């Protein structure tokens with residue numbers, strides 16, 4: 249494997265946390281004893297499952313300071329966080345966003361449940377999702393901790409993106425009908441605080457519509473799990489963790505599906521037949537509702 253600058257930084261931080269004896273505790277429930285070692289990566293990384301809350305996480309973990317530095321600078325290797333050139337952007341806006349940036353099918357699935365309304369794209373990168381949500385009739389706002397990406401979206405796509413965590417926390421309750429979030433939850437350092445915030449921001453009957461890697465799907469079981477957990481994914485939230493955790497933080501029902509975002513999924517969502525959703529795909533779809541008639 250190529251040892252990139254960011255991988256080297258990650259391993260250096262991991263060694264540093266080990267030398268400073270970062271406590272081995274679950275980052276969600278702080279359990280320190282009932283932790284099962286699932287395996288190791290690169291000698292210095294261990295992967296544990298907390299037997300109290302069932303969260304899978306790696307040790308050592310990043311500190312909040314590591315995260316803050318990383319998100320403002322080096323986290324730029326994935327396609328979803330690389331900023332496009334002016335020419336690319338013009339092409340995307342005119343002809344549609346490519347690959348992982350294209351939310352057409354996901355927004356179609358979302359609209360099957362909630363056809364319109366106010367949406368927060370939580371962890372929106374440079375705003376391509378906010379732009380697509382607006383195009384399909386939603387009143388969308390983004391939240392992104394990376395200030396350069398948030399600024400790019402505001403300036404180039406002319407969408408509203410909040411980049412200050414204090415500002416999003418200060419939003420009034422019931423601000424949104426939908427929280428949309430694509431591949432963000434598995435990067436969050438504070439899951440309790442984030443779930444609490446998201447349920448508070450949703451109206452009664454609102455919907456969390458979130459995608460993360462499906463750490464227990466067939467591709468993960470066939471080997472991808474051990475590629476996914478690690479540098480980019482400090483935690484691997486699974487259905488057995490997320491169900492109870494969301495219910496503890498203001499959500500009143502939680503269902504799971506997975507990609508592909510095809511006709512089968514749309515039909516099941518339209519029928520509200522959540523129990524029949526396929527949960528074996530590579531992307532886990534999390535559907536969390538807050539109390540209300542919806």
Ligand SMILES: [Zn+2]
Nearest residue numbers: 274277298301
């Ligand atoms: Zn735990």
